[in-house]
Amino acid sequence: MHRILFLFALCFLVSCSATKYYTDQLPDVNIPSFSTYQIESDCDDSISPINNIRVENAINLYFKERGYSRSTDPDVIVQAFLKNEIRNVNNFCNPYDRWGGGEYCNPMYLSYEEGTLIIDFIDVKKNEIFWHGAAVGETFRNAKNTNEKIPKIVNRLLSEYFNANRDNIVSLNE
Numbered sequence: 308m309h310r311i312l313f314l315f316a317l318c319f320l321v322s323c324s325a326t327k328y329y330t331d332q333l334p335d336v337n338i339p340s341f342s343t344y345q346i347e348s349d350c351d352d353s354i355s356p357i358n359n360i361r362v363e364n365a366i367n368l369y370f371k372e373r374g375y376s377r378s379t380d381p382d383v384i385v386q387a388f389l390k391n392e393i394r395n396v397n398n399f400c401n402p403y404d405r406w407g408g409g410e411y412c413n414p415m416y417l418s419y420e421e422g423t424l425i426i427d428f429i430d431v432k433k434n435e436i437f438w439h440g441a442a443v444g445e446t447f448r449n450a451k452n453t454n455e456k457i458p459k460i461v462n463r464l465l466s467e468y469f470n471a472n473r474d475n476i477v478s479l480n481e
Contacts, residue, residue, distance in 0.1 A: 327444065328441070328463060328467055330438070331439045331440075332439065332471075333437070339433075339437065341375070341381075341383045342374075343375065343380070344376075344377060344378070344381050345385070346363050346367060348386070348388065348389075349388050349389075350389035350390065351391055354390070354447045355447075358389060358447050358453055361453060361457040362387050362389060362424065366426070366461055369461060369465050370385075382431060383431060384429040385427075385428060385429075386426065389425075390423050390425070391447060392422075395417070396417040421444065422443070423441055424464065427439050440464045440468060442460045442463070442464045444460070
């Protein structure tokens with residue numbers, strides 16, 4: 308019975324988990340000042356291409372609101388990739404067996420799906436990535452409310468870059 312409750316609680320936590328955001332940039336790389344960008348995006352075959360368009364539209368709107376222009380000859384390429392992964396968790400162990408004495412493992416298997424949005428900023432002149440961001444959470448396959456969720460995820464992820472590098476970025480709206 309405890310194992311069933313544990314599995315139910317774990318499934319509930321996994322299914323209700325919030326989106327996690329990860330970013331990375333090299334400390335010695337100068338953040339380029341840029342005014343133009345181009346978006347290159349792709350997605351897994353399991354994800355609707357419409358979600359890919361939603362990501363592009365959200366990125367485009369975010370940049371336009373900050374005064375940047377989309378161009379065929381850009382300063383920065385914004386690469387976006389949507390993917391789904393099936394995660395497998397094997398061998399749950401209960402730290403206490405039925406009578407409270409020692410670890411008791413009963414082989415079990417749990418499989419769940421999560422979605423990841425990856426965004427990279429590439430300096431066109433140097434042809435190198437200067438920022439990498441990822442948002443990991445609910446799957447993008449058959450997700451509900453994607454018209455609201457995807458722009459929120461994109462905005463939060465991009466704001467991680469713009470807020471972290473506030474002192475190094477020239478505002479084009481001022």
